[in-house]
Amino acid sequence: MPLASCPRCNKIFEKVHSSVCPKCQAAEDADYDKIRAVLDRSPNLNAEQVAEEADVTVASVMRMLDEGLIANVGLSEKVKCGICGAPAISLSKKLCQACLEKLNTKVAAEQSKLKLKEKKQTQLGEYLHARKGLEEKRRT
DSSP: OOEEEOTTTOOEEEOSSSSSOGGGHHHHHHHHHHHHHHHHHOTTOOHHHHHHHHTSOHHHHHHHHHHTSSOOHHHHHHOBOTTTOSBOSOTTTOSOHHHHHHHHHHHHHHHHHHHHHHHHHHHHHHHHHHHHHHHHHHHO
16 A cells, blocks of 8 residues: 555555545544535635635645545636546546546556566566576587
């Protein structure tokens, strides 16, 4: 599992689902509830205004926005996929789901090509080494 630095306490943890460590999860959930309550009352506030009214940090609001836990109504309508122009998944991703899946497929294919190329080079190196050893034995 990938390691990450908790944005709340800066400790290193194994990132499973949440962007915060297990010790900070309860505080993150409480912040989410506060932010959600503010957005339910006033959906057209910007991040700074939401943070101020909810008594949380702007970083907390932005993190939840990036993770898709909350949405900015004004921004979500304007953010388009950088490839095809369809509505994007989020402000930070700037890709639609279809293009993201295509990109993931391309990356996986290229990674497998690289691994195959490395394997072939290793096998070729082993073959050449064995052949050189055989030729030396024949000479003696």
